[in-house]
Structure formats: C-alpha cells, structure tokens
Amino acid sequence: MVTTSHKPTHQQVLQALKIASELGARYVSRRHLIPRKDETVLIVESDRLSAVKDGKRFFFHPSLAVIRKSNLDTGERDYLIESLNLNGNEEVLDCTLGLGSEAILISHFLPEGKVIGLEKSPIIKMIVEDGIKRKEKLYKWIQKAVERIEIMNADYKEFIRKTRRKFDCVYADPMFEHPSYDSSAMNSMRPFADNSAIDVEDIEIMKNIAKKRVVVKAKWNDSIFERYNFDRVMGSAKSGIGYGVIEV
Numbered sequence: 001m002v003t004t005s006h007k008p009t010h011q012q013v014l015q016a017l018k019i020a021s022e023l024g025a026r027y028v029s030r031r032h033l034i035p036r037k038d039e040t041v042l043i044v045e046s047d048r049l050s051a052v053k054d055g056k057r058f059f060f061h062p063s064l065a066v067i068r069k070s071n072l073d074t075g076e077r078d079y080l081i082e083s084l085n086l087n088g089n090e091e092v093l094d095c096t097l098g099l100g101s102e103a104i105l106i107s108h109f110l111p112e113g114k115v116i117g118l119e120k121s122p123i124i125k126m127i128v129e130d131g132i133k134r135k136e137k138l139y140k141w142i143q144k145a146v147e148r149i150e151i152m153n154a155d156y157k158e159f160i161r162k163t164r165r166k167f168d169c170v171y172a173d174p175m176f177e178h179p180s181y182d183s184s185a186m187n188s189m190r191p192f193a194d195n196s197a198i199d200v201e202d203i204e205i206m207k208n209i210a211k212k213r214v215v216v217k218a219k220w221n222d223s224i225f226e227r228y229n230f231d232r233v234m235g236s237a238k239s240g241i242g243y244g245v246i247e248v
C-alpha cells in the first residue's frame with residue numbers, strides 16, 4: 001500500500017499515486033489506512049519517503065557513509081576504498097546498492113568517474129533514489145557524490161549475464177550469511193532486502209565484465225571465502241568483515 005502523511009499536499013498525493021502505479025500497489029488515503037499484518041506501507045511525507053513493515057520503518061539516511069568518510073578524514077583505513085584502488089575516473093558497478101552508503105563513498109573517490117548501483121528490491125531502490133534526490137538536506141561532499149550515481153532496479157545475477165558493457169570495477173556486498181544486528185540502519189532495511197547468496201559462477205561472470213578488479217564483501221566466516229579463491233582478502237579482524245579482491 002502507498003499512502004501519505006496526514007494533511008498531505010497535492011504534490012504528495014500525486015507522488016503517492018505515481019509510486020502506487022509503478023509498484024502495482026494500492027493507493028490508500030491516510031485516513032482510511034488499516035494495514036494488514038505483514039503488509040508493507042510506503043509513506044510519502046513532505047521531507048522523505050519511507051516504508052513500514054513488521055513495525056520497522058526504513059528511510060534513506062547517509063549516516064554510514066558519513067561515519068566512513070570522517071574515519072578516513074582522521075587517517076583510519078577503509079578496506080573497501082583500498083581494495084578498489086581507484087584512480088578517480090573509473091566506472092564502478094555496485095551490484096548491491098542497499099542503503100547506498102558505499103556507493104556514495106566510492107563515488108566520492110571518483111571525481112571523473114561514476115557508480116552504477118543495482119538494487120533488486122524496488123522499495124529499497126525507490127527510497128534510496130528519492131533520498132539522494134533531496135540533495136539540499138545532504139552534506140556538500142555527498143551532494144557532489146550522488147550526482148555521479150546512477151541507480152537501477154535490477155537483479156545483479158541477471159544484469160551481469162545480459163550486459164554487453166564492461167566496468168572498471170565490479171563490487172558486490174550481498175546480505176551476510178550470518179547476519180549481525182548491530183547496525184540499526186541495516187536492521188530497518190532488512191525486511192525489504194533480498195537475501196540470496198553470491199555463487200562462484202556469479203563471481204566468474206563478474207570477472208568477464210570487469211576491466212580491473214572484482215571486490216566481494218562478506219563476513220570472515222562466510223562460506224564464500226572457502227568456496228572462492230580470491231587473490232587476496234583485505235579487512236580487519238576487529239570488524240569481522242573481509243573484502244575479497246580479484247585482479248582481472
């Protein structure tokens with residue numbers, strides 16, 4: 001279902017109707033909203049688009065990108081950025097956009113390049129795309145970074161098999177096999193996310209469409225690090241997260 005805030009503007013109602021038609025969902029005026037259990041409700045408000053399911057509310061917030069950038073500014077290592085080893089003019093395919101935090105961080109390091117972000121969940125794609133369009137609320141460096149991000153609603157497994165394009169780097173960060181629930185931003189996205197695992201064959205195909213490298217993020221105890229022999233895995237033991245790197 002798609003609805004608006006109480007006392008919506010005409011513009012909000014039009015946006016809600018447009019979203020409902022795009023998603024093949026019902027538009028329900030807020031006054032008549034009685035969601036069934038397990039039903040997802042998208043809410044168009046004046047300052048954001050959010051989705052509510054199972055009592056969890058998901059909306060775009062670039063907090064994780066902000067934390068990562070400020071850690072980098074104080075001299076901390078960021079293993080994603082190190083593993084991509086960017087010159088600044090590359091095209092990076094981010095197969096798993098999610099909250100868009102890493103796409104924003106990568107794009108910051110691509111003043112002459114761009115990020116193409118794929119997201120299988122139409123709801124996550126729509127919320128993140130709406131969030132980055134409301135640029136005036138974002139930090140200046142994020143405003144610039146999001147201008148170089150193109151977002152598509154696509155299943156990367158299909159996209160990488162069909163595309164005739166090549167990308168300098170291909171990055172994938174699927175949902176963890178053994179989830180950790182310590183990020184509230186990630187927890188709110190969880191009900192809408194696709195949980196399919198990455199396969200060895202997916203990585204082989206990513207290699208075919210990458211000009212420089214493929215990077216896959218997973219927890220150290222994720223089976224992909226046993227199933228695939230990466231050239232190297234970078235990351236800190238403290239975070240429990242590794243970035244598997246393949247030089248093409």
Ligand SMILES: C[S@@+](CC[C@H](N)C(=O)[O-])C[C@H]1O[C@@H](n2cnc3c(N)ncnc32)[C@H](O)[C@@H]1O
Pocket residue numbers: 095096097098099100101102103118119120121124154155156157173174175176192193194195196
């Ligand atoms: C762990 S999150 C990615 C987080 C992201 N790196 C960030 O910085 O916010 C994984 C995301 O990938 C999406 N996803 C999972 N499988 C996918 C697929 N086959 N194609 C496209 N997106 C997929 C999930 O819906 C989820 O939004």
